Amino acid sequence: MGYDAQEFDIQKVVQDDKAHVWHHLAQHKSFENSDPMVIVEGKGMRVWDAKGNEYLDAVSGGVWTVNVGYGRESIAKAVHDQLIKLCYFAGVHGNVPGAMFAEKLIEKMPGLSRVYYSNSGSEANEKGYKIVRQIANKRNGGKKHKVIFRERDYHGTTITALSSTGQMERKDQYGPFTPGFVEMPHCCQYRSQYEDDTDYGVKAARELENVILREGPDTVGSLILEPITAGGGVITPPEGYFETIQEICKKYGVLLHIDEVVCGVGRTGKWFGYQHYDVKPDIVTMAKGVASGYAAISCTVTTEDVFNEFKEEPSDRMGYFRDISTFGGCTAGPAAALENMRIIEEENLLENVTNMGEYLMGRLYELKDKYSIIGDVRGKGLFVGLELVKDRGTKEPVEESVAMKVAADCLQQGVMIGRTNRSFRDLNNTLCLSPALISTKDDLDEIVTSLDVAFSNLNG
Ligand SMILES: Cc1ncc(COP(=O)(O)O)c(C=O)c1O
Secondary structure, eight states, X not given: OOOBTTBOOHHHHHHHHHHHOOOTTOOGGGGGSSOOOOEEEEEBTEXXXXXXXXXXXXXXXXXXXXXXXXXXXXXXXXXXXXXXXXXXXXXXXXXHHHHHHHHHHHHTSTTOOEEEEESSHHHHHHHHHHHHHHHHHHHHTTOSOEEEEEBTOOOOXXXXXXXXXXXXXXXXXXOSXXXXXXXXXXXXXXXXXXXXXXXXXXXHHHHHHHHHHHHOGGGEEEEEEOSSBOTTTOBOOOTXXXXXXXXHHHHTTOEEEEEOTTTTTTTTSSSSGGGGSSOOOSEEEEOGGGTTTXXXXXXXXXXXXXXXXXXXXXXXXXXXXXXXXXXXXXXXXXXXXXXXXXXXXXXXXXXXXXXXXXXXXXXXXXXXXXXXXEEEEEESSSOEEEEEBSOTTTOOBXXXXXXXXHHHHHHHTTEEOEEOOSSSSSOOOEEEEOOOTTOOXXXXXXXXXXXXXXXXXXXX
């Protein structure tokens, strides 16, 4: 017998999970004396666990994914109908929702024109790296193949995506890494690297030029950046940053690859995070919010110029993008993504994110005035981080255990919040909020109240 979502023995499910499922990012030793949390149901902004506890989800499925909220029957129906019509065919051919979603997506991304489908953020980024390497091979014997990435950014879990990730503790134990990936310094003004902070954004961006000159401009093919660093501590780019980055990329013929896996499709109040800044990317990758987790889908989107590099005469046996992704041919992804996008438009969710984001930020500033442990509040739209410090003057970060205690207290009160999760050795001190794009003031008040109580309990 298969699985019936309505009928199952929940106690058996929990025991089966405990016996056989290897959870992500989890220390299983702790499950010897406790049960893992099994999430059973979700509706709107709320989820329920196997014990019947209800939680307000302030992190959209734990990792900023379920952007339009749980239980959307219209997405389920779109996927259901599509699966019956055609569940899959390899991406070497076209399919109906794939073509329709590409057209809708490109409407939102002026300057870009081609969509390559795969099924995870890591994979979408890997496509970007392969594009750069193949262009380098075509143009100069592979020399201009290096990819620069930024300290504190994350680009995925595969060995090469990790090779391009600027988070030391997350990378720990998984080397040796893929050659050709080079780090540039971060742009978190709160943790400024300079004695003099004037024009911080321009200064931090100029670091790119130093790295390009050190490596040799004829060896650098692309730069990958998160528009707003997510798991690395919710870092919004300082003023002037992207404009300077754009100018340097142009000067040295370096392709600009923006990783929108978290910010993409509405999280920050615009369709894409980079659209807040004056920047024209050559490659944009996205995953999580594309279909809000209702189906697995990722996209690597490029300009027509990039695409044209792969359009040689058919007699050229190697002159096309020699890449495939089996599950990039699943039609459930674009079918869900189309309906997800329709919902965002019909319910004016971008506007809601902007308004509710401002409201949330205002409430968090009030908390900052009340608790000196909050050193910095930053973010855009419904995407916010609170950096916790022992002392506002020295900015010494709190121990990770303090951030864990606050998150555990909120959970106890029925609110799930996120936190930076062992990306660094000494900066695991940022709490993360990324509630669904449908958030109301009442939802946000509930989140802020739980934080307020948790902070006051710390003092108590
Ligand atoms: C900015 C960013 N890029 C890429 C990824 C990797 O995505 P996936 O886990 O789907 O491979 C993530 C995942 O958290 C991410 O935050």
